[in-house]
Amino acid sequence: MNIEKTLIIIKPDAVKRGLIGKIIETFENVGLKLMAAKMVLPDKEVIKNHYPGTKEWIREMGEKTLVSFKQSGVDVKEKMGTDDPEKLGLFVYERLIKYWQEGPIVVMVWQGPDAVQIARKLRGHTIPLIAQTGTLHSAYSFDSSTLSVSLNRVVKTFIHASGSIDEASREIAYWFPNIKFKNYKREIDDLYLK
Numbered sequence: 001m002n003i004e005k006t007l008i009i010i011k012p013d014a015v016k017r018g019l020i021g022k023i024i025e026t027f028e029n030v031g032l033k034l035m036a037a038k039m040v041l042p043d044k045e046v047i048k049n050h051y052p053g054t055k056e057w058i059r060e061m062g063e064k065t066l067v068s069f070k071q072s073g074v075d076v077k078e079k080m081g082t083d084d085p086e087k088l089g090l091f092v093y094e095r096l097i098k099y100w101q102e103g104p105i106v107v108m109v110w111q112g113p114d115a116v117q118i119a120r121k122l123r124g125h126t127i128p129l130i131a132q133t134g135t136l137h138s139a140y141s142f143d144s145s146t147l148s149v150s151l152n153r154v155v156k157t158f159i160h161a162s163g164s165i166d167e168a169s170r171e172i173a174y175w176f177p178n179i180k181f182k183n184y185k186r187e188i189d190d191l192y193l194k
Contacts, residue, residue, distance in 0.1 A: 007171040
């Protein structure tokens, strides 16, 4: 059985909009188990270190931006002055850090079978405008790369969900160092995990 842990972060805009309960309810309704949660107001270095920040990661962020602009039918070079993935990735990275400092965030660890993939599926595509119907991003946001660039900010994705088991392990260790998670039973566990 692939029982996994994943990290979910409710970002400042979702906190300000009062979406904490709806987001938690979405993960609970599918059967994931909340293992830990805390609300924090992280400083710049804490946010910066949440992301790998490597040259490859920055380039990947830039590539995602290029794809998003292409899907929107907007010329990225015309809007941003460059189509260089590394420059675009740095733009995204700098603004992500600023975005996460707009208010408190809620950092949570969720557990369940295939938790990483399920959480990502529930969250939806990182560009809310093209997120699949029924996902949290499609239900609660209309943001896009072209809109965010016109306002000199990053796309407000309001929920972070770990992208892989390795990423989840790294992020959980970062946000909850030296924590031993206590398992507990729920009725749903007997229904589906026996």
